[in-house]
Amino acid sequence: MFREHVWSNTPLGRLEDWSETLVATVNMLLLSPFAFTVFWGQELTLLYNDSYRVFLGSKHPDSLGRPAREVWREAWPVIGATIEDALHHGARSDFKHMLIPIELDGVLQDRYWTLCFYPVYENGEIAGVAEIVFDSTSEVLAERKLHESREESSRVLQSIGDAVIVTDAETRVTRMNPISENLTGWSQKEAKGRPLSEVFHIVNETTRKIVESPADKVKRLGTVVGLANHTTLIAKDGAETAIDDSGAPIRDDQGEITGIVLVFRDIAERRAAEREREAHARHLQEVLDVSADGVAELDREWRIVFLNEKAKEMLAGSGDVLGKNHWESFPSAVFDGSPWLRHYYAAMDEGKSGEFDHFYPAPLNIWMHITVRPASSGIVIYFRDTTEQHRAAEALRASEERLRLALAAAKGVGIWDWDVVNDLVYADEGFARLYGVDPAEARAGITIQHFTRNMHRDDKERVGHEIAEAVRTGHEFSSEYRLVQSDGSVRWVSAVGRCSLAADGRPTRFPGVTVDITSPKAVETSLRESEDRLRIAAETAYLGVWEVSLPAMRMECSDICKANFGRAAGEPFSYEDLLASIHPDDLAGMQEAVRSSVANGTPYRSEYRVYWPDGTLHWIVASGRGLYHEAGEPSHMVGVTMDITERRLAETALLQSEKLAAVGRLAASIAHEINNPLESVTNLLYLARGGTKIEEIQDYLDMAERELRRVSVISSQTLRFHRQSTNPKEVTCEDLIETVLSIHQGRIVNSRVGIKRRLRATKPVACFEGEIRQVLNNLAGNAIDAMHPVGGTLFVRGRNATDWSTGRLGLAITIADTGAGMSAQTLRKIFEPFFTTKGLSGTGLGLWVSKEIIDRHEGVLRVMTSQRAPHTGTVFSLFLPFQPAPR
Template identity: 25%
Template sequence: MTAAINYIHTRTLVENSRSVAESQELMVQLEGLLSNITDAETGQRGFLLTLDESYLDPYESSASLVHSDLRKLEELLHENETPLGRLPDLNRAVQAKLDELRETIDLAKDGDREAALVIVQSDVGKRLMDEIRTILGSMQETEAEDVRKRLLETEQSFQSAVASAVLSTLVGVALLGFVFYLALRNIRQEQAATAEMTAQRELYLTTLASIGDAVISTNAEGDVVFLNTVAESLTGWTTADASGRPLTEVFRIINETTRATVENPALRAIREGVIVGLANHTLLITRDGQEVAIDDSAAPIRDDAGEVIGSVLVFRDISSHKFSVRRLEASEARMRSMLNSALDGIISIDHRGNVIEFNKSAEKMFGYTRDEVLGNEMANFIVPPSLRGRHRDGLERYLKTGVGPVLDQRLELTAVRRDGEEFPVEISITRIETVGPPLFTGYVRDITQTKFAEQQRQESERRFRMLVEQIQDYAIFMMDPEGRATSWNVGVRRLLGYEEDEFIGLRVFKAAFTPEDLETGIDEAELRQAATEGRGGDDRWKLRKDGSRFWASGITTALHDEDGNLLGFMKVMRDQTDRKRLEDELRKIAADLSEADRRKTEFLATLGHELRNPLAPIRTGLEVMKLARDEPETIEEVRLTMERQTHQMMRLIDDLLDVSRITRGKLELRRSMVLVGDVVGSAVEAARPFVNDAQHELTVELPEEPIEMYGDPHRLAQVFSNLLNNAAKYTPVGGHIWLTVRRLDDDVVISVRDNGLGIPAEMQESIFEMFTQIDRPHEFGHTGLGIGLTLVKRLIALHGGTIEVKSDGPDHGSEFTVRLPVMTESAATSVLLEDPPSGNPPLKVLVVDDNEAAASMLSMVVSMLGNEVRIAHDGSQAVQVASQFRPEVILMDLGMPNMNGFEAAREIRKQEWGKTMVLAALTGWGQDEDRRRSREAGFDHHFVKPAEPAELQRLFAAVSRN
């Protein structure tokens, strides 16, 4: 009987040992399946980003292994009904994931990478991976539960076998020894499985602890099982204290408005078996009774059979966010109800800048008492030394001109405290309307904490989105306390270029940080920050193995044991180079658009001002003429005034119409052989009233020999009168203006020089652009419309000439030099064409510019000149379009992304079909070095933006003739 019992127990031990081994093999197979799917996705991502087909090798290899893994799982599960029931769902999800990967690869191979990236950026792939991980996790949990049951049965069988062995014979003793051997082997296997499960659990807990949000898990009854560190911090409960307690006791939530108890989302997730979305206006009551504004969500946890066995609750503190929103709303309400919004500190000054009021909040903010600052200059106390000169100049300018751009505005400036600390403030300055000299009041608020909180909030949200939405794109690895790598994932290969055997043991920060960061010790500072504060982050340039740089964002998290000893670090890193470049480009585009809008606004305001100036005396003159019917002298004086003002208005309108005609290619030149001296005389006569009004001395130097040229005398006189008027406008009263004419080879050179305000160096490139004007004191009179020099440049271009400006800077005067060709009438007739040549067949023209608006406008002009047009927006696209379109002329910008104009020209010239094309560089770069580079790259012509219609006409005519 005893032997039979021992046999039964022995058989149980053997079967349990076999089952435990099979479970371990199954769990290893499940891990291998997930790893192969992840590697397949990594190969797909690499191919889509680079179109390098070498990335398809790991994809194809991993995809084939996935199918063999599924067959192996089916063999291992043929007698295990519970996990076997999940196998169809797993097969479906895995096949759907492989189909999604293959679809995107096929699209990219067919040339439609944009469509493939749209699929990648959607949540389809992520949702499938989440479903696969959920199924695999459920199957692993089922096997782990089976292992625990086998361990319990083994222990019971072993105890029964020992008890029966005492009464058995020597044969039983021998059998017991065999049973003991089997049990001991089984226990060791169980201990190994338990150790592996413990390690996985530790990794799981470490991951949860590293998540920025709070996490609480429960069982099916709604009792607390686990809290991560963030949840412990927010609720005030530790996992030890909360374990086993009802979730409603640990996680107490109420409605922010009604104060009514809110249904717990985790309990609803258990009850209904669905994911419960974010709740609004929810307050968490902490263990010590404090209230914290949160948003939360919950999801059910299911076993292999699909039964709900618990829930997981995720929430975060949004108090700072809600506080910022509410304060912004309150600030906007105050702005609507009051013209001037009072802030924390109130400071009033007189017209000399001396303090006449300094309230308590200002005392606290700046560290001075009211008695210390009253009667003293404010700038010496609260304005940083580097800004005091600008403050005093601005006050002096306002007292002289009444122009105060900082008045009635909310500004962010820098202030200084008594101890010398500089800090950001928000300030609103208003003028106090009083009899006598003006007084000013400033409302000041210290925004140090606000700016810091906003920066922290934005950084936190950015990292959270990055971690949750793009986890598959991260390089994640572990380091020991010295910063040496102890683990590796495929993201390390993609981001840093290291294989696993190269990476393990490498001091990663020393290898990946740039030399300039290593020199300042940023790598060591990040590890120290993570060790002392729990985490450290950085957004900066990093180095790959091959020395190339990429913009990386990452988080370093410290790992500690139960006693608080530092075990090492976990680093999460992602390549954000494309986003960094895109942000830089967007900032540049936004600045360009803002500048264009500012110029348009200034032009419209100036236009209204300039048109009203002559209207006012005309309107007044009409009234005077009504009242002075019998006073001929008065009427004649009024008539002359009205005539001058009418001519001024006509000149403004004519300039506007001329610019419009030139822009649309409608301006016609009436050319004839003219003497340059006659043109200059007409210009001087037209500008003489402006020169005399400003009491300027005008010196005109003409050569002894008359110079004859072919041109429109009216338009040429308009050019030089505009230049003289411009010089008079920007030269102080009593200044000097020189107009000089000389012959230089086949050209006539006319220069207009003055000793006036001069032109800043940064504006000398843009001075000929539409609506561009130089700031000048208002006492100089009207400012004009900012179109005169634009009109001058375009009229000169229509005559085949050029204009240049030279100035040594403010208060050093300026000189405009015009260079025009001297031609006979017959030569001019054959070269200078007013209209597109008739009878020429239309040309095929390719316009290339990364600025879509500029490319569109230029293509319209080219098309209106009777040509067939195509457009490309970068160099590589230009090569592709040219190979198909085969244009006779290519107008191409030089500075473009992907492939610039120089590279594109060289690539086109390499092709047989591109050797005879006419390439014209159309760019904002017009220096001699730029022209040399374009010529070396294969360009036939070099035009400086904006493209003049006359230049394009001559180019197309020459190509048609050839």
């Protein structure tokens, strides 16, 4: 009936445009088994269910959706004011057996009605009036007949409207009127002399238990008695009739009971009406219980006399409050300026309705919207939990404020909302300026063509297709394109949005946001060009590029990287394959270098030997660094590799050359050192041969022996200097320094060089002793040469120290001279191979080799120099960690 009706022609409009409250009310109306109608809106548009149709007769279905004043024009003078009062003032009214004339099938009839009117609320306002109605004409007429029957019975007992049975003192039947005969199924002739309980068989309607005979009860109590409620009379033929009755004693002049008069009546119709009213009350209770609002009723003593299920649920935190004083149950509602006090007392004492929002603290901790209405017995309160709405509103306010601040702070961000139906785009100032549109026009709304006309011609067609597809499907729109500015410049933007579709698939609104990405695009282009240059440079330098994910150790590498390890471009090459190819003697050092780099966040560098699949041995240098998550956890290592086999071979040759040169220099030094004592021995032996006295000859021989012991010491120190070990050995700073100085003792004296020592190191250092002595020998020899021929002072220092770049502890040795110092050009080249300032007497490999040795020890070799008088000279500082990594 409802869906087939043309609602667009009524004041309510199309069915799909109805509010949720109206839809819910109509659904409740349609589900009601009783006659139910709703008068909606100011026009009091009539809505009703099938049970109500019988009251309309031929007026149905034209009455549906029409103003009630027109449909019930004949009854409006009687009920119109009541309905208007409910609509405008929220008054609830109940009427029983109200005479209202109605026109039924063209005939005006007097009918009696039992009615209930109550307002229907929507968003706290009265939206309509609901009516539950019963036609009680038959009940009124029945009661009239009953009354007439009773009047008649007062004149003629046998014509009495109630059933009458008279018994003797022993409760045996003596007389019955026709009605009692009809109800019991017994004729007076059949019943006479029988016990009343046999003729008048009554049971409880619900339990079916036999009810005490009223005659027995009168006899026992000696007074007038009535039957209990819900009594059913079972007739002789088994028919059942709901009755009520009373019994009275018949007394003689002495007051003795000589009989009993039992009067009873058929109340089936009344019982049906009662059941109908009870069902109606239950229905109303069910309606209230399914309400989204809590409903409570307070009597004039402020006792809570009614709570629907929603109210019980919402107030559960305060315990069972039904029947208790409201103010005692909710003490937090009592305070100065309390809206509860103000509105509740206004409703109770002055009959004024009111509503308010307020927060009730623990134990409820909820926001409530409360409406209070006066009632005859007190007040009725409607309340709704609005906590989520308040939270949502607060969150929305905060979000809008954050968005406002973000948009105010952000540059190049614009928001748009396209009304697709009317082709009007509403946009903020940021969006308008990006697209070259007047901000005032954008706020007022202009067509989309105003915004698309400035798109770059190479992007316009593509973006147009993307917009059309988003409008057609409702899918997300995301696009990057260029906008040509009024000055001819081009800006990149990124636009994101989504088109909303109606139920029938038609597009309605298309909101979104546009961001100026010109700067990121420029960075992206620059980064891409930089990556291209880096790739070309790596390929040109034949550098392999690799990346290892941590901690899974999954490796990806370039074709050149694979080639460094003897693998083909398309051949798989994992991190496990790399480890398997490394020379066993180098594997631990490489893995420790990786671990240390990842753990300490320091650059990674390692040189190691690898076996190619063809069995040849190659040298690889790998360097890189770790990448870390924001939390500091390592995520990747990236770096490069290079095949340095040829360089290593060349370095080996150079080192061998330097060693040979060092041996030559050492041989010359030894020859010089030994020559002096040997010359002294020759002279002493000569003097001994020419001596004449034994004591004098013995003195010459003792002196010669001392000179020979000096030659032996020089030889031993020389052999110790060049003794090589395969593993690091611990040696003290003093031992290293003194050995080197003793080798150069002759040169130091002959060059007029003074020595100033300060050796404060207390801990031995683990190193390859021969290599470190070679470095110190080279530095000391260079310092002595720098002070030739004028002489000077050689400063030698040793101490415990810390390398602050790595935090490692170690030994620091400083060798300084007071020579002429070095120029800036010389200083830049001193660690380059084959660079020398000594002409033909120098190889140019000493400092280069020294630097390589210190690097292999994971140490540091630094130099400072000055040519500014009077503070000229050069200082070499050497740092060796106490425990270097194994090779």
